[in-house]
Amino acid sequence: MKIFNSSQIRKADAYTIAHEPVTELKLMERAAEACAKWLEDEIPRETVFYIFCGSGNNGGDGLALARLLCHNGLSTHVFVGESNEQASEARSVNFQRLAEHPEIAVHQLEDAVELDFEANSVLVDALFGTGLNREIDGKYAELINFLNELPFRRISIDVPSGLFADRLIKENATVFTAHDTLSFQFWKQSFLHPETGAFCGNVHILDIGLHKNFVESEPSNRFVTDDAVIFQLYKPRSPFTHKGKLGKTRIIAGSYGKMGAAVLAVKAAVHCGSGLTVIEAPECGNEILQTSCPEAMFELNGDQYATAFLINENESVGVGPGLGTNPDTAKAFLKFLQDCTQPMVIDADALNIIASNPDSLKMIPKDSILTPHPKEFERLFGSTANSYERVDLAQKMAAELGVTIVLKDHFTQICLPDGSVYYNTTGNAGMAKGGSGDVLLGIITSLLAQKYEPAQAAIFGVWLHGKAGDFAMQKSSVEAMLPTDLISELGSVFKCLSEKKGQIH
Numbered sequence: 001m002k003i004f005n006s007s008q009i010r011k012a013d014a015y016t017i018a019h020e021p022v023t024e025l026k027l028m029e030r031a032a033e034a035c036a037k038w039l040e041d042e043i044p045r046e047t048v049f050y051i052f053c054g055s056g057n058n059g060g061d062g063l064a065l066a067r068l069l070c071h072n073g074l075s076t077h078v079f080v081g082e083s084n085e086q087a088s089e090a091r092s093v094n095f096q097r098l099a100e101h102p103e104i105a106v107h108q109l110e111d112a113v114e115l116d117f118e119a120n121s122v123l124v125d126a127l128f129g130t131g132l133n134r135e136i137d138g139k140y141a142e143l144i145n146f147l148n149e150l151p152f153r154r155i156s157i158d159v160p161s162g163l164f165a166d167r168l169i170k171e172n173a174t175v176f177t178a179h180d181t182l183s184f185q186f187w188k189q190s191f192l193h194p195e196t197g198a199f200c201g202n203v204h205i206l207d208i209g210l211h212k213n214f215v216e217s218e219p220s221n222r223f224v225t226d227d228a229v230i231f232q233l234y235k236p237r238s239p240f241t242h243k244g245k246l247g248k249t250r251i252i253a254g255s256y257g258k259m260g261a262a263v264l265a266v267k268a269a270v271h272c273g274s275g276l277t278v279i280e281a282p283e284c285g286n287e288i289l290q291t292s293c294p295e296a297m298f299e300l301n302g303d304q305y306a307t308a309f310l311i312n313e314n315e316s317v318g319v320g321p322g323l324g325t326n327p328d329t330a331k332a333f334l335k336f337l338q339d340c341t342q343p344m345v346i347d348a349d350a351l352n353i354i355a356s357n358p359d360s361l362k363m364i365p366k367d368s369i370l371t372p373h374p375k376e377f378e379r380l381f382g383s384t385a386n387s388y389e390r391v392d393l394a395q396k397m398a399a400e401l402g403v404t405i406v407l408k409d410h411f412t413q414i415c416l417p418d419g420s421v422y423y424n425t426t427g428n429a430g431m432a433k434g435g436s437g438d439v440l441l442g443i444i445t446s447l448l449a450q451k452y453e454p455a456q457a458a459i460f461g462v463w464l465h466g467k468a469g470d471f472a473m474q475k476s477s478v479e480a481m482l483p484t485d486l487i488s489e490l491g492s493v494f495k496c497l498s499e500k501k502g503q504i505h
């Protein structure tokens with residue numbers, strides 16, 4: 001799914017109105033219908049809805065929503081400002097149509113502070129959407145601050161009021177803090193970054209049928225990895241395959257005291273379908289690795305830490321978890337980096353060694369995949385003021401170096417050598433536990449061995465990793481789930497994928 005900025009979203013709207021054709025009023029009705037359906041499916045019927053409507057079309061959505069909810073027998077209050085006369089025609093018509101339902105209580109926005117809210121209230125924010133053009137202050141800020149303190153579920157229509165669709169806000173800016181955001185047609189960039197996404201709660205993208213021709217032809221180099229992308233990438237196994245056709249994965253990981261990282265990476269590689277898997281590690285890991293993952297072959301690269309790296313053609317290499325940064329390991333790794341020509345997956349201490357030897361950046365084989373967390377990224381490429389600038393820098397560096405950079409985050413960003421960026425939306429806070437990144441390295445390297453193109457392996461691997469995390473969370477909790485559970489859940493994720501792919505073809 002493409003990510004569009006505010007002006008592109010306005011163009012999508014206008015294009016749909018002109019080419020479907022459909023009136024602005026009808027499009028607003030579609031948006032309100034989609035919200036009403038979501039609310040009726042998800043929220044108990046005995047709820048009282050309080051809908052706060054601004055002066056633009058976001059407010060118009062709120063007014064239409066109030067009418068639809070009331071029409072379906074739900075208890076509804078709306079709040080409007082004084083400036084209804086400046087509104088668009090579609091919003092004005094929806095304001096007038098409130099009269100069809102005299103049971104809808106209509107209040108002034110400033111009266112909210114005096115109101116006795118019912119115990120079973122839900123607050124709906126239709127104050128500002130993609131038309132926000134400055135920070136919120138004055139009366140609107142007071143109202144939003146008041147609503148944010150009330151002990152009720154809060155739901156935003158299209159965008160939490162106070163957030164811009166496509167840029168950062170100032171620290172301490174006033175923003176409606178939503179538990180859920182019902183947004184139209186596209187993910188907005190601000191939902192995907194921690195500084196702004198934290199205001200959105202759970203995001204639900206509702207289809208309102210914006211014109212397909214516009215979506216296809218309008219350029220964007222930012223995407224969200226959606227199910228359509230994944231179904232296209234996933235290659236089901238041929239029944240006639242054999243292990244020799246499913247690639248050889250080499251995981252180079254582990255040192256004394258950090259052998260768990262190697263165990264997690266190699267197990268993830270095996271569970272992700274690698275035909276043959278080798279774990280290259282120091283002697284101190286031999287017994288641990290052979291016992292915990294008998295499916296993998298063991299090859300020695302040192303005593304307590306790696307001092308030599310083996311190069312084998314026709315293998316896909318994933319290097320770094322638990323490797324350590326002993327000077328002998330660093331020296332051997334840099335030589336290996338220089339001698340290798342095949343794309344590889346580079347994580348953790350291997351990235352730290354590169355960061356300490358900046359000249360080695362240009363030795364990274366083209367099409368390799370780097371998987372830094374934010375701190376590792378900073379060590380490699382320098383600090384940035386915020387996550388928006390960080391993804392811009394990652395996008396630039398990926399293109400300059402001809403590599404894929406997997407910038408690990410809540411919504412991990414996969415920056416490809418062609419300059420495009422894919423945001424991943426699977427995964428959850430239960431994965432914020434040492435070892436989750438080691439699992440990711442194993443998954444991506446395994447896919448690379450199975451002849452997924454590097455960019456595909458990165459996009460698909462990050463999605464699989466997050467999806468396995470979501471399955472693990474359902475069975476356990478964000479607190480208790482383990483990186484090991486991600487590996488166990490890979491089976492269920494592939495099962496779902498192959499069943500769904502079977503239904504499509």
Ligand SMILES: NC(=O)C1=CN([C@@H]2O[C@H](COP(=O)(O)OP(=O)(O)OC[C@H]3O[C@@H](n4cnc5c(N)ncnc54)[C@H](OP(=O)(O)O)[C@@H]3O)[C@@H](O)[C@H]2O)[C@@H](O)CC1
Nearest residue numbers: 013028031056057058128129130131132133134135136158
């Ligand atoms: N695109 C689509 O596909 C569809 C879009 N739809 C909906 O339309 C929404 C976009 O509507 P929109 O363009 O009318 O803008 P919106 O966000 O309601 O606010 C603009 C108003 O706010 C004002 N204003 C701005 N900042 C302010 C501030 N800080 N403090 C105070 N005032 C401020 C500004 O007035 P100004 O003061 O600048 O003259 C203007 O009057 C979109 O989010 C979605 O919900 C659906 O109906 C159908 C499909």
Ligand SMILES: Nc1ncnc2c1ncn2[C@@H]1O[C@H](COP(=O)(O)OP(=O)(O)O)[C@@H](O)[C@H]1O
Nearest residue numbers: 373409410427428429431432434435436437438
């Ligand atoms: N809050 C979160 N939401 C979604 N994914 C997360 C979250 N926290 C961590 N992750 C994922 O878990 C992994 C952690 O990687 P990393 O920091 O390298 O861990 P480690 O090196 O300890 O194994 C990344 O893939 C990251 O995207």
Ligand SMILES: [K+]
Nearest residue numbers: 125128159161
């Ligand atoms: K809103």
